[in-house]
Amino acid sequence: MLLRASGEKNGLDVDLEVAMDATRDGDAGVPDGVELLAFASAANHRSAELAGARDRLRLAVGDEGVLEAAATVAIFNGLVRVADGTGIQLDPSMLTGTAEDRDRLGIEQFAGAANSAGAPTEARHEASGVSALFA
Amino acid sequence: MEPRSPAERIAGAVAVAADSLVGPGDWLDGAQRRRAWVEARDARTNELDNARRQAISPNAVAGGHEGNDELAAAAMEVVHRVASDPGRLSRSWADSMIEVLGDAVYTELVGITATAAALDMFAWATSGADLEIGAAVAGKAAQVRPDDVGDIGAWVPQTIGGVRANVSRSLSLVPATNIAWIGLVDALYSRGADFVDLSWTRALSRPQVELVAARTTAELECFY
Numbered sequence: 001m002l003l004r005a006s007g008e009k010n011g012l013d014v015d016l017e018v019a020m021d022a023t024r025d026g027d028a029g030v031p032d033g034v035e036l037l038a039f040a041s042a043a044n045h046r047s048a049e050l051a052g053a054r055d056r057l058r059l060a061v062g063d064e065g066v067l068e069a070a071a072t073v074a075i076f077n078g079l080v081r082v083a084d085g086t087g088i089q090l091d092p093s094m095l096t097g098t099a100e101d102r103d104r105l106g107i108e109q110f111a112g113a114a115n116s117a118g119a120p121t122e123a124r125h126e127a128s129g130v131s132a133l134f135a
Numbered sequence: 136m137e138p139r140s141p142a143e144r145i146a147g148a149v150a151v152a153a154d155s156l157v158g159p160g161d162w163l164d165g166a167q168r169r170r171a172w173v174e175a176r177d178a179r180t181n182e183l184d185n186a187r188r189q190a191i192s193p194n195a196v197a198g199g200h201e202g203n204d205e206l207a208a209a210a211m212e213v214v215h216r217v218a219s220d221p222g223r224l225s226r227s228w229a230d231s232m233i234e235v236l237g238d239a240v241y242t243e244l245v246g247i248t249a250t251a252a253a254l255d256m257f258a259w260a261t262s263g264a265d266l267e268i269g270a271a272v273a274g275k276a277a278q279v280r281p282d283d284v285g286d287i288g289a290w291v292p293q294t295i296g297g298v299r300a301n302v303s304r305s306l307s308l309v310p311a312t313n314i315a316w317i318g319l320v321d322a323l324y325s326r327g328a329d330f331v332d333l334s335w336t337r338a339l340s341r342p343q344v345e346l347v348a349a350r351t352t353a354e355l356e357c358f359y
Contacts, residue, residue: 002333002341002345002348003342003345003346003348003349005333006333006334006340006341006342006345007342007345009333009334009341010333010334010340010341010342012342014342014346016349019346019349019350019353020349020350020353021353022350022353022354028346030342030343030346031340031342031343032343033343033346036339036343036346036347036350037346037347037350039260039347040346040347040350040351040354041350041354043256043259043260044256044350044351044354044355045354046179046259050259050260050263051263054260061338061339061343062338064141064142064337064338065338065339065343066261067141067142067145067261067338068141068337068338068339068344069260069339069343069344069347070257070260070261071145071257071322071323071324072323072324072339072344072347072348072351073256073257073260073347073351074253074254074256074257074260074323075253075257075319075320075323075324076324076347076348076351076352076355077252077253077256077351077355078249078250078252078253078256078316078319078320079249079253079302079320079352079357080221080222080351080352080355080357080359081217081218081221081245081248081249081252082245082246082249082302082305082306082316083302083305083357083358083359084217084221084222084224084357084358084359085213085217085221085224085229085245085248085249086242086245086289086290086291086293086305086306087224087226087229087289087290087291088288088289088293088301088302088305088359089287089288089289089301090301090358090359091300091301102358105353107353107358110222110356110357110358111222111223111224111225111356111358112222112224112356112357112358112359113358114225114226115226115288115289115290115358116358119288120288129331129333130330130331130332130333131331134300134301
């Protein structure tokens with residue numbers, strides 16, 4: 001959801017299917033997307049390709065860019081375990097706002113979808129911008 | 136004082152989180168938390184975890200993890216399952232673990248495992264090596280259960296009321312574990328008020344960061 005929203009905010013036509021599916025080629029409509037996705041997948045799979053992917057990413061985005069990419073892969077490895085381990089539901093506005101994408105991208109097939117079956121769909125408070133995505 | 140660089144902020148938060156995993160926590164002591172980190176790391180190559188991962192259902196594989204001097208068998212199960220196959224956890228499985236461990240210890244183990252996963256992945260992604268796990272620090276667990284937690288539809292009680300996103304209060308039942316976790320999230324990703332800025336100016340743009348996040352959550356089959 002934040003990928004789509006930030007892409008729109010920055011004038012990008014983001015391809016969510018390429019972003020989420022490692023069998024698809026391409027940059028997903030994001031600058032340096034090929035290098036970023038290769039690095040993320042190599043790290044997540046603890047692949048022997050990681051060092052090469054890191055070098056190619058460094059050429060594209062620099063040392064600090066690599067650091068940020070590594071930090072992002074790392075924290076989302078933690079965030080998914082917190083979310084799935086505690087069985088949280090999608091926030092109401094996210095539940096209603098991403099239904100089409102979840103269905104199209106096969107996310108509804110993930111086991112964690114069961115946690116949000118019957119979850120509240122009415123926004124809990126007034127909000128705008130990013131905050132509205134979690135209202 | 137000069138504002139700290141992103142690298143310094145991250146290094147500081149990583150050090151704080153690593154220390155928190157070997158010191159006393161909410162209900163577990165330093166030796167127990169340290170053992171949980173070791174077990175979370177072991178889950179990458181553990182034979183039983185690999186067999187479960189490859190099975191059509193993790194429940195199709197017989198056997199379980201044995202307890203040891205630091206962690207009961209149920210605690211070992213929580214750490215290994217959350218570490219190795221988080222996308223296929225279920226409420227019935229969590230309920231069975233909570234029945235044995237209690238909801239607070241269960242939540243603390245989830246938090247330790249998640250923090251360990253983030254720390255170990257950061258070390259691997261930046262250097263290809265593991266972070267060194269320090270010695271356990273003696274001390275008594277805080278043993279504080281917050282008053283403001285309740286049922287918000289998750290498997291464990293969490294902060295009720297307010298306007299916080301569900302993911303941001305996931306570990307609110309275990310404040311000591313949560314503090315280190317939130318500090319790590321802030322340094323590695325959200326950076327305080329920056330979180331609501333979809334056009335931030337960092338080494339990576341917001342869409343670039345979210346692209347990496349989207350690929351990672353998809354590969355771990357996370358619904359949230």
